[in-house]
Amino acid sequence: MNDLEQVKQLAAILYQQEEELKAAIPLLESTFSGIDFSGDFFPFIETDYYEEEMGAELKRGIISFEKLVHPGELAGSKLAAKGIEDGFRQQGNRQVNIDIGYMDMFKVVLASFKGRSNKIYLSDGIWADPILFFEQGEYKTFNWGFPDFKSGIYNADFKKIRSLYKQQLKALRST
Numbered sequence: 001m002n003d004l005e006q007v008k009q010l011a012a013i014l015y016q017q018e019e020e021l022k023a024a025i026p027l028l029e030s031t032f033s034g035i036d037f038s039g040d041f042f043p044f045i046e047t048d049y050y051e052e053e054m055g056a057e058l059k060r061g062i063i064s065f066e067k068l069v070h071p072g073e074l075a076g077s078k079l080a081a082k083g084i085e086d087g088f089r090q091q092g093n094r095q096v097n098i099d100i101g102y103m104d105m106f107k108v109v110l111a112s113f114k115g116r117s118n119k120i121y122l123s124d125g126i127w128a129d130p131i132l133f134f135e136q137g138e139y140k141t142f143n144w145g146f147p148d149f150k151s152g153i154y155n156a157d158f159k160k161i162r163s164l165y166k167q168q169l170k171a172l173r174s175t
Contacts, residue, residue, distance in 0.1 A: 033067035039157030046147030
């Protein structure tokens with residue numbers, strides 16, 4: 001695999017209880033790789049979509065993983081993330097929502113179990129959802145974007161992750 005095929009794996013994590021987040025982190029690291037970036041976790045207030053399942057006063061933040069991967073691994077990564085989520089279920093409800101995805105130099109993509117007109121089918125019931133694109137030094141959202149991503153609260157984190165990714169690609173090219 002050449003460096004142009006490698007992407008920076010990341011996750012948007014939604015949770016209510018700090019204990020679940022703290023318990024999920026080592027599982028994420030053992031499943032994907034060490035975490036090289038963890039951003040702030042912001043109140044998830046732009047929509048109540050997950051409230052019935054997960055409760056109120058949710059928070060969401062972005063993390064990234066050290067190991068670069070091939071983008072073709074996205075469907076398998078989503079299934080692995082679902083396995084972690086399932087381990088935290090209480091009475092059938094998720095306590096942690098892990099939206100696994102990746103970043104390349106041009107976009108951020110999350111995996112989804114829900115198909116829509118803007119998503120691209122991968123395999124095993126998994127869809128790729130392009131949520132942000134990088135243009136003129138900024139992350140921008142598509143019309144269909146999630147409200148919290150549209151707000152721009154994670155953009156500084158995505159820029160930091162992109163900087164880590166660029167350094168990793170540069171190191172690969174110099175070897």
